[in-house]
Amino acid sequence: MKTITLTYPLIGVGETIPVQRQILAIGQFDGLHLGHVSVIQRALELGRSLQLPVAVLTFHPHPKEVMGKGDYEGYLTPLRDKESILEELGVDYMYVGEFTPEFSKVPPSDFVTKVLLPLQVATAVVGFDFRFGFMGEGTAEAIHSLSGGKIDVKTVAPFLLEEEKVGSSGIRAALKLGDAKKAHRLLGRPYRVRGTVVGGDKRGRTIGFPTANVDPSGHYVTPAKGVYAVRFGLDGEVYGGVMNVGVKPTFTDGSIKPTFETHLFDFDRSIYGEDVWIDLVQYIRPERKFSGIDELVAQIAKDADEARNILNG
Structure with missing residues (x-):
């Protein structure tokens, strides 16, 4: 797997990285828990069926860390750990989007035209609660229309374990209670x-x-x-x-x-x-x-x- 850092906007990206049509899973993916893995596995299945490389686009630092909002208290999977797990899953490329205060203000339309289209994304694979762009105004469905129909979108349903939705917040809560066993179940490791x-x-x-x-x-x-x-x-x-x-x-x-x-x-x-x-x-x-x-x-x-x-x- 190759790891590539991306800085917005992607100008002349084809001159610096091997851009080709690809399947792209998009998300913060902190924890790479069972829910996240289900999204990435869907991308890998599509890649195999269409004979296209599979990439993951994540962001660093964590948006909550940059913006100073929410309940951010550290990473479940710092970047090195995330890289190792994605490589084990069989991902071809890991794109690390540099998250800055300026990037947080990028509207959904610009994210699609200045990031996803230059990467020649054939299909974007995202989780059920995926939002993007300034104030989270962009929805998964909007990617197709904002790309002029060039990018297909696949949305993956919540991953349930014992009727509980697997999520990073649940893992953080379990760790704060010392419940290592529950964290293990939700992470899958x-x-x-x-x-x-x-x-x-x-x-x-x-x-x-x-x-x-x-x-x-x-x-x-x-x-x-x-x-x-x-x-x-x-x-x-x-x-x-x-x-x-x-x-x-x-x-x-x-x-x-x-x-x-x-x-x-x-x-x-x-x-x-x-x-x-x-x-x-x-x-x-x-x-x-x-x-x-x-x-x-x-x-x-x-x-x-x-x-x-x-x-x-």
């Missing part, structure tokens, strides 16, 4: 945070539970503070572990930025500077302050046993 192992206070090693302190590589949605059973990916290997998300209230230094600290099972080597990923498997308990080291150590041992049982279950 565990919620994953990527990052780099950085130095910490090294207190875990002195109490018999060394931890890997991971600095997230993107602005992820932070799950509820607490303890989780997790799987931890490093150098192509997967390890089990127990992770605390929070501010370590027993030894607080006043920091309010949550840390991601994982004790890995059956693991004993230095991995500072390594790029890793963490999959949330199950929430165990909320973060809390302990009266001292002995109480903390006893609880960590209990949490580790519970996490092992969860992961082996």
Whole structure:
């Protein structure tokens, strides 16, 4: 898959990217959850049947981040994660539209004539609630008419799971409650945070539970503070572990930025500077302050046993 950044308006686009007739799925697609995947799978099916390449047009930064509106609290899938998942799905091109305050004012007609038509879109595939252009004035149906009939449009119905519409807001809400299992069901995979192992206070090693302190590589949605059973990916290997998300209230230094600290099972080597990923498997308990080291150590041992049982279950 090739990733291409687009800046509005697309002037001379054919000179800079390999433009050809293509199927284009359009959307923010934060999370690339089961609903989003159903849209992209429809585009892939069309591409195969018409023997045309399939592309996805997404936008970065998130419109809510740029405009400072709504309930934006981070990404479910930062751009690197989104790119990896789309490649696994078999998408040919990922177009990243640069979202700016100026772009937010582009009317629907200009979006069609100055973005979609230059990309030679044969069919646009969108979700049931797709809107575009200034103030969301453009509808899916309008793409066909605004393109002078040159672009067909396919709208994909809501994806329902146990009679619940799958959406990014539901996943965010589940993570804020620590419901890693529900987030997994709606995403179709565990919620994953990527990052780099950085130095910490090294207190875990002195109490018999060394931890890997991971600095997230993107602005992820932070799950509820607490303890989780997790799987931890490093150098192509997967390890089990127990992770605390929070501010370590027993030894607080006043920091309010949550840390991601994982004790890995059956693991004993230095991995500072390594790029890793963490999959949330199950929430165990909320973060809390302990009266001292002995109480903390006893609880960590209990949490580790519970996490092992969860992961082996």
